[in-house]
Amino acid sequence: MTEQFIGKLSEFKDGDRQIIRIGDDEVGVFRHGGEFYAYSNFCLHAGGPACEGLMIARVEEHLRPDKTSMGLSFSPTDMNFVCPWHGYEYDMKTGACVADKRLKLRRYDVKCKGDEVYVVV
């Protein structure tokens, strides 16, 4: 296991992201809700830059007890990131594909040491 320095914690604002190269892989590192998440930047669909697109709250549809729809709304808690090639959406916290949770982007651990942020390879 090696650790690759990716930047200063103080320079990583919430909502920021970086794309770094690790060996043959590219890794997208996100800071969201105070936490770091890092995933392979190759979309599981067609190989697009999965981590380089829009970050947008998950769209939900809630039902009332009588099964009528309350319509569409943005999740107050769950954030997705979107591959800009075709719109494949991934859960920020798990890297799972929203349309099929069995599909998950390769995940990398992120460590903070003082003011320095590392991706563990």
Place this chain on the structure above:
Amino acid sequence: MDLIADRGRRVSVEELNTSKLLAHASKQVRDRKLDEMLIVDCDAHHYETENFREILPYMENDVFRQLAMSGLAKTRGSVLPSTPGYQDMGGRVSRYPLRSSEKTEPGRQRDVQLGERWMDAMGVDYSCLFPTGMLNVGLHPQKEMEFELCWSYARWITEKVLPEANGRLYTMLCLPFSDPEGCLRMVETFGHCKGVGGYMVTSVRGDMAVYNNAYMKLYAAIQERGQALAFHSGPNWGDGTFKSCNRFISAHALGFSWYNILHCTNWVVNGMGERFPKMPVLWIEAGLAWIPFLMQKLDHEYMLRPSECPILKKKPSDYMRDMYYSTQPMEVQDMEALQTTFRMINAETQLLYASDYPHWDFDLPSSIYDLPFLTEKAKHNILGGTASRLFNLPPRNEKQKENLIKYGNLAAG
């Protein structure tokens, strides 16, 4: 530039650079050595409405030209009918909202430069360029305006765009199908132009009767010239058929399939394959899943009701196997079903790769190259060999030439 995310939140993004956006596609080209295969994209698009200031002056009729040109003012209505939709998924497919931010060099057609960027990134050697907004031209209530739009676009693309593309872009000209005589005039006028490989009918039309006697001269003229006829499908959410669809996904998935199913049925049942057996007919941008359905449905009913189709000498599916289909958007979720589809349509000789770039559901050459059940010959044929023969496109390097010869596809160069 900012994109709008949830609850109006603004997300800053860099300007669009197609080469950078498609960097991973370039890696696929290198990893698979796709430059050694001739790759023809039989359906790519540009946004011709952004060039209307150059296109509309080519309209022939003074009154329609004045109407159309004055409509370019921002406060006026559009000269083209449009249908509602969210192709960009609310900015998730970011090349839509960012398109205007992409920089190109002055002095060359912007659409040619953009085309070269995506072709180079994907390893595509030639692309058949189609319009985008004008795919709705068949919804225009005036056949005169439909003709003027198609005519002016044809003059612009053949005089201004294709000559700058170094032979890498070709087209199948959009026909004003509501005006059969106008269609014939276009074939006779533009049929000889460099880069015109055939003609395209926008199939988003509910009342189009492809078997009408009025079109026989047109088909004969196309066949006589050895050119091809394509039907390009699309969605039409505003049509009554789709008004119960409360999500764009429904109208989009059904619309593309529906219009091809409708017109292909009429084409086959009326024996057009018997009448014009040498004219290549292509069905574009509806994916492939509709084809096995229609083959089975028509064969079943034909066996019971042959008296309604007396021109046919074989089953409807046999005529469908004589025609050509573009791959995109290829339904890949059930690989066994896809393999069966390839078998049913004789994909090795009848299927043509298409990207549909830059639209949201584009397919890369790897979508074909990586299929586990295809032979090498099938891959070469589908990705470009068959199109090379149909549209007389030469190889661009020696390795491609070797491969075209190896699989019997060398038609030019």
